[in-house]
Amino acid sequence: MVLLRSLPATLPILFVCEISFLLGHGLIMTLLGVRMSLEGFPSQMAGLLMSSFSLGFVLGSYFIEKRIRSVGHIRVFAACAAMLAVTAMLHGIWINPWAWLVWRVAGGAATAGLLMVMESWVSGESTNDNRGKVLGWYLVISTMSLAGGQWMLNLADPATSVLFSVAGMLFALSLVPLSIHRIHGPSSSNHDVAHKIKLRELYKRAPVGLVGAFTGGLMAQAFFAMTPFYGQEIGLSTQQTAQFMAITTMVALVAQWTLGRVSDRIDRRKVILCMAAVMAATGAFISVAAGYSYLALLVVACLHTAMLHTLYSLSLAHTNDWLEPEEVIAANSKLMIWYGIGSVIGPFSASLVMQVVGPEGLWLFLGGAALSLAVYVSVYLLARRRRRVDREVEVEQEPYAPLPIIETSHYINELDPRFEPHQLEFDFAHLDIGVDDSDQAESEEVSAQASVP
Template identity: 30%
Template sequence: MVKLTRMFKSLLPLTALFVGSAFLLFAGGLNGLILPLRGQFEGFSAASLGLLGTGWAIGYVAGCLRTPALVSKVGHIRAFGVMCAMAAITVLLSLIFLTPYVWIPLRALSGFCFAGAAMIVESWLNERTESASRGRVFGIYTMVNLAATTCGQMVLTMGDARGFLFFVVAAVFYCMALLPTALSATSTPTALVSVSLDLRALWRNSPIAVFAVLMVGISNSTFGTLAAVYGARVGLTTSEIALFASIPILAGAAAQVPIGMLSDRKDRRLVLIGTGIVALMADLVFIFGGMTQPVLLIANVAVFGAAVFAMYPVIVAHANDHAQPGSFIQISGGLLLIYGIGSILGPTTAGFAMTSFGPQSLFMTTAFAHVLLLVFAVVRLRARASLPSAAKGAFQVSPIARASTPETAALAAGAPLDEGRRD
């Protein structure tokens, strides 16, 4: 009882940050699914809808890179307010201008704002969390974000995506994310983590981590952007599409723990190969299975999600096994930026392929990425001996990479605030 009381007291000052983050992720989950659905209803091509994902990834990477400098100039509260307000504006403008020529740059601006807002919340959490409770806080933060994203997607089952309601709801929740931090008495933190992309250093540290995270970025962003388009084109209802998009994320979150425990005991590259094979098998079922029943489609996509959304933390853990002490933030932040590059390439390729060859092209794209990942992993398995279990760091459960920032790595690392380079 005493421990429970202490835990409650330690978490109470962070409630405003958790609530603000939940509103932010709820709006992001809803916005990310309503756009491809509405675009499908408006007759947008799969290529243009794929470019929405490309725009988001470009904006998100830019947000991770540029937000620290912006915050250093105007402060956390002002920057956070601007990010949330601009994100809300982009949603409403998307409702006014129903054309991909406007939606794509708006989606890039939305990605920039979302990344910046998430970094600021995570910086606050990092500042206000004691070392002894950092793991608990990070776990709660991860669960809050997962639940909020899922709820944002599932709310689409409650109405018609052809109207204006869900755009307005997403904008409202972006604005609501402003309130907890604006009204909180929590002191603002120090400068944000700033991470540069050093490809040579990352490659020297772990070639497989660099290549694998690029392939996972291609695969996961392709699915995240175009899953709703695929679902609509194979005849799923709006409710079924929401399940088709959200269940894989839940399955991936659930799979992280057993897969992570296995990777702590075995060569992480072998675990990565195993999850890659499972993902490839799910890809092939979608391509050649000829399934039309919603139950079978959702069951197979759950297997797909359990594999693909558990890969990223295994890759990060493997890279950090070979890294120099104290470089966790630089390694994790650099891999996140490479994931972002993959997120730019994947939706574009798959979108144009779906326009030309049909909905199965989505999983042809992910299958191609998974095959390349498997081939490279086997090559690297022969080139470099495995580490003994005693030399490994502990596996860290993490949010999906799409919702991670360099500040996520800082919070997960339990590192002091002066570790790594800060602006």
């Protein structure tokens, strides 16, 4: 708590809200996969339900941002938390796959709203002096809370409605810190000054980043959505399933820092290629490991997810290397759209493969997606090496900044400390001039009139 005292007073309150929300989110995402297996839902229905969550998330990312600007952060946070609490408990009241599909779309939109509120708020409260520290706290708290929620699957029998009620209570409790403290909305945001960049131009500059973001969404959401279902189908106990999900989530903390530092020294495209190759290999081998022992399954899966949970943030970092600072927010929002498209396609596609070949189809799907990415990056790098006539300009890579493994909107990129110099230049210019925009415009007008003969 001593370290938190050095942050703005609003941030610890927001972090407490985040902990409660992500505990509930981690619990219900894992619980749904287990419960669908217990209820005998076919794998393609399970995949469709999980894809509907991602669809709701993408839709919420588009429409809820306007409500934030209209009615404010606190009201939108309250509405989304209430919606999540209601939909969580409705899952336990009415066990019907088509009803669950509606709850999942609504839950995905509400989750997008909560994340947008928290990320834009945290971004607005951070400064150039503490931006790196805030991003580090956000990363650790989000990952540990998500893993903690997955561990909570052991609190009660997943065949009952108790855990759905627990998830609902956690979502409702996330409202309490905001309700009992007098706090203000975010004090600043750089989102409004972002420059636009066309998708074609973005792909021309960083095709590996765009394809990597899409593949990251495809694989990550398939993993989170279908792995609890997979665990039940191969005979894992509820405790083992919860442990498996929590450990494979927490490994992301170590993986992001380690692989990020490696990518600061080596071309990130080559790092992404190696990561994709490792994921393809482990995807093919993991079914064999599962037949050997639970420990072998866990070890191989951790190696796979260490790469998987880092893929999107590394693709984002590579893309940012080819952008001007003022283009980052707009470009990253486009990467998030493609990540969202992948997250809609991934769970249902994985479930179809599982329907055909059995539970191990999940890892065949993940391995196949990783292999496709590896082939694409290899072909691109080979073609680039031969296309010397184009004289493609090399860029200096910016330091890597890890990101949370949960679905995230483009607001969190404003916390990225790599773009501090651009913000500092703006601040110094403002201080040196010593006047506001209206005074400066008036001065320029007077000078222009004086120069007229």
